[in-house]
Amino acid sequence: MRMRNKQRKPTTLHCNAGSRCTLSAVVWSLVGCILILHLYSLVHQSDGNERDIQERLNHLQLSRELEEVEEDNDFQIPPPRGKRSPRAVKRRPKRATSLIEEFLDESSQFKHLFFPDKRTAMDPRKEVEDDNHYFYPGRIWLDTDGNPIQAHGGGILYVEKSGTYYWYGENKDGPTYHAHKKGAARVDIIGVSCYSSKDLWTWKYEGIVLAGEEQNETHDLHKSNVLERPKVIYNEKTGKYVMWMHIDDVNYTKASVGVAVSNSPIGPFEYLYSMQPHGFDSRDMTIFKDDDGVAYLVYSSEDNSELHIGPLTDDYFDVTHIMRRILVGKHREAPAIFKYDGTYYMVTSGCTGWAPNRALAHAAESIMGPWETMGNPCVGGNEVLRQTTFFAQSTFVLPLPGLPGSFIFMADRWSSADLRESRYVWLPLAVGGAADQPLEYNFGFPLWSRVSIYWHRKWKLPDHWKGI
Numbered sequence: 001m002r003m004r005n006k007q008r009k010p011t012t013l014h015c016n017a018g019s020r021c022t023l024s025a026v027v028w029s030l031v032g033c034i035l036i037l038h039l040y041s042l043v044h045q046s047d048g049n050e051r052d053i054q055e056r057l058n059h060l061q062l063s064r065e066l067e068e069v070e071e072d073n074d075f076q077i078p079p080p081r082g083k084r085s086p087r088a089v090k091r092r093p094k095r096a097t098s099l100i101e102e103f104l105d106e107s108s109q110f111k112h113l114f115f116p117d118k119r120t121a122m123d124p125r126k127e128v129e130d131d132n133h134y135f136y137p138g139r140i141w142l143d144t145d146g147n148p149i150q151a152h153g154g155g156i157l158y159v160e161k162s163g164t165y166y167w168y169g170e171n172k173d174g175p176t177y178h179a180h181k182k183g184a185a186r187v188d189i190i191g192v193s194c195y196s197s198k199d200l201w202t203w204k205y206e207g208i209v210l211a212g213e214e215q216n217e218t219h220d221l222h223k224s225n226v227l228e229r230p231k232v233i234y235n236e237k238t239g240k241y242v243m244w245m246h247i248d249d250v251n252y253t254k255a256s257v258g259v260a261v262s263n264s265p266i267g268p269f270e271y272l273y274s275m276q277p278h279g280f281d282s283r284d285m286t287i288f289k290d291d292d293g294v295a296y297l298v299y300s301s302e303d304n305s306e307l308h309i310g311p312l313t314d315d316y317f318d319v320t321h322i323m324r325r326i327l328v329g330k331h332r333e334a335p336a337i338f339k340y341d342g343t344y345y346m347v348t349s350g351c352t353g354w355a356p357n358r359a360l361a362h363a364a365e366s367i368m369g370p371w372e373t374m375g376n377p378c379v380g381g382n383e384v385l386r387q388t389t390f391f392a393q394s395t396f397v398l399p400l401p402g403l404p405g406s407f408i409f410m411a412d413r414w415s416s417a418d419l420r421e422s423r424y425v426w427l428p429l430a431v432g433g434a435a436d437q438p439l440e441y442n443f444g445f446p447l448w449s450r451v452s453i454y455w456h457r458k459w460k461l462p463d464h465w466k467g468i
């Protein structure tokens with residue numbers, strides 16, 4: 001019968017000529033394969049996890065190193081006048097009694113504390129074991145030619161493509177003088193210096209990328225004017241490097257910003273123009289480029305009583321009509337902005353000219369504000385160091401590529417008697433922990449993470465940091 005003849009569908013499969021494998025064998029080999037795959041992915045995953053854990057450990061170790069709270073008894077307030085020997089008082093009747101006065105006193109016996117001499121300079125040409133790559137806040141810092149770095153009130157641009165940092169700042173390598181009896185100490189405009197580095201410690205001089213003007217007295221950059229706090233950002237859309245700076249006249253009444261442009265990070269920059277942004281006076285300033293490519297100008301305005309912030313146009317050559325007043329009535333200047341984990345942070349100084357004062361950290365969810373003040377970010381050292389931003393004034397905060405949450409706080413230790421002698425105070429900055437000052441709108445509950453700048457007499461980036 002047809003039915004009888006019809007063979008039952010075999011449970012065996014013909015795999016290839018001559019070999020027959022049972023269904024169960026196939027199922028088992030499939031299971032085996034799956035198991036092997038699973039095992040492989042587990043091993044792989046655990047490799048990844050191990051790498052993850054190692055990275056976290058490295059990061060922790062780094063944080064521990066950089067965030068160590070270091071006391072400093074070198075900077076001590078001299079004993080009050082009464083406790084000094086009467087003979088000493090007689091010898092120096094005008095001797096300052098506070099360390100800040102000592103700092104500002106040209107002939108202070110403590111000068112070497114604030115402005116150590118050449119013998120202690122950071123020198124990339126010397127191979128000194130255990131000393132290379134150490135940052136010594138306040139010491140003379142030599143470039144690869146052996147000349148002191150002249151990049152005051154500066155900022156850093158990181159060019160990822162080449163892994164190079166460019167440090168731009170005021171070249172103040174000229175005589176300090178007072179244009180008027182009551183005017184601020186000044187140096188003629190020499191220009192904006194640029195230095196390049198791969199490790200943030202060894203800096204090669206790339207020259208003056210925007211020069212002062214010698215002849216034309218009507219030019220913004222005429223040497224008798226003021227050029228301060230230059231900052232450079234790169235515009236991906238136009239392929240241009242754009243520099244913004246504070247432009248002023250000798251009496252600080254022009255109160256403007258200047259803009260310059262270049263095709264290369266090492267210049268030359270072409271000066272475009274100056275303006276009063278949004279029609280307001282503008283003195284200390286900075287620019288900040290956000291992750292989405294939108295850049296912002298922040299400037300002290302209304303006679304330094306408040307800050308203004310607003311986005312730049314797409315080409316970064318101008319401001320738009322959008323502007324917000326922030327930190328109104330707080331009298332802050334020297335703004336340095338950075339972003340971490342979606343929150344914006346800013347460090348500012350008070351307005352006391354070249355004299356140091358207490359820094360404040362601020363935070364905001366939106367860069368346009370509102371900005372809240374969190375208190376003094378300075379940690380360690382001693383009370384005087386903390387109350388004077390380590391005898392320095394903020395200029396820039398540099399994120400460390402590859403180390404999220406770790407930054408370098410860059411500040412200027414101004415030598416008002418001889419501005420070319422001004423020093424750099426670079427210190428580790430970290431974001432984390434609760435803010436230590438009750439905030440205005442949060443019923444005393446800390447909303448923001450604390451910004452901490454850690455004092456170190458000497459410190460270095462960890463060897464495993466990719467920049468070294």
Ligand code: GAL
Nearest residue numbers: 184228284333334352353354
């Ligand atoms: C400071 C300012 C410096 C410079 C100085 C002149 O307040 O931050 O950039 O302008 O005043 O006295």
